[in-house]
Amino acid sequence: MTDAQETAADSSLRTTGGAPPDDGLACEGLPTPLLEPRDGIPPVIADEESLAAMIAEYARGTGPVAVDAERASGYRYGQRAYLVQLRREGAGSALIDPVACPDLSGLGEAIADTEWVLHAATQDLPCLREIGMVPSQIFDTELAGRLAGFPRVGLGAMVEGVLGFVLEKGHSAVDWSTRPLPEPWLRYAALDVELLIDLRDALEKELDRQGKLEWAREEFDAIASAPPAPPRKDPWRRTSGMHKVRRRRQMAVVRELWTARDRIAQRRDVSPGKVLSDGAIVEAALALPPNVHALAGLPGFGHRMGRRQLEQWQAAVDRAKALPDAELPQPGQTVSGPPPPRSWADRDPAAAARLSAARAAVSALAEQLNMPQENLITPDTVRRVCWEPPAQVDVDSVASALAAHGARRWQIEQVTPALVTALS
Secondary structure, three states: OOHHHHHHHOHHHOOOOOOOOOOOOOOOOOOEEOOOOOOOOOOEEOOHHHHHHHHHHHHHOEEEEEEEEEEOOOOOOOOOEEEEEEEEEOOEEEEEOOOOOOOOHHHHHHOOOOEEEEOOHHHHHHHHHHOOOOOOEEEEHHHHHHHHOOOOOOHHHHHHHHHOEEOOOOOOOOOOOOOOOOHHHHHHHHHHHHOHHHHHHHHHHHHHHHOOHHHHHHHHHHHHHOOOOOOOOOHHHHOOOHHHOOOHHHHHHHHHHHHHHHHHHHHHOOOHHHHOOHHHHHHHHHHOOOOHHHHHOOOOOOOOOOHHHHHHHHHHHHHHHHOOHHHOOOOOOOOOOOOOHHHHHHHOHHHHHHHHHHHHHHHHHHHHHOOOHHHHOOHHHHHHHHHOOOOOOOHHHHHHHHHHOOOOHHHHHHHHHHHHHHHO
């Protein structure tokens, strides 16, 4: 049994619900509302001179840098950053307007060799990369919370449970492309990085106590070194309600409407859902309306939509209806790897049995280690190894298979014995 397994197995070291122990990490009594940044709300940096001065201060600062970004999801096209928040010892907090200062590569270079502390790093790193900010090392407080066994890993819940402070939650979903940004929003943004380094330090101690700190570092390194995600193939297939669309001609309508909507949304810089809802696209695909009048009677194409708009959507429907059969989309996406598990029992009963045993083994091990199963090992990795197991099942061959599918060293060490038994 590893140190982490021994720690997790000792129920006296855990509080109800699987949270870390009450040894100073979990706070007692009522939490304290955090209403103002300790140094006040910093001015928003929106010109090159102020940015250069701020970069110099951060280069002279010490210790890790807390980093956060605010997007305008649901309001604007894409996932660009509309505000960047930072905090570092010796430099204080900073708020940067990346619309006015779109190139932050100088800042990225100044703190490149410093550990960046982020919460849910995979959400912010793509938009930070777009403006020239790419870290070499990170500490992800959300992922740290998962590995440490916290039942709730949102930033507010973590700050409250670990540090005993309540963060304001009211402005997380506002339109951050608004200019000028209201003072309450700026206060909220500054408070998001106010305690991030304190949270990082507390979680590092807890992970070390549980014997999981090296595991976390491997995960953080994997996130920091991961290349940008490739463009999604056939993104129109992810239209909400797509499961209702069965016929290829109807699928072509979804594709044409989705593509037209995306082009308009990008040109207008608005969220695609504000141009035309997914539900409206699916309704049009199912109905195959013959003309504008019929289209106007469908949900999502109501009286508020002008004649010109209706005509552009009907044109997309007509383009799909005019396509030759050879150009219609195929029913399913071409996917690599094993088929959906629901079909395994019929296609390969032995593989289905392996998967059932492997899932049970991973579930039991994750519970023993007090962490989510998907953080112990991804379900996709388990499926792939069970569908095509090594010819000779042993510790070395299973470990090699896991490594080939991207599993980290700590995951391989923990999961391999359980999977050897399941695959055998």
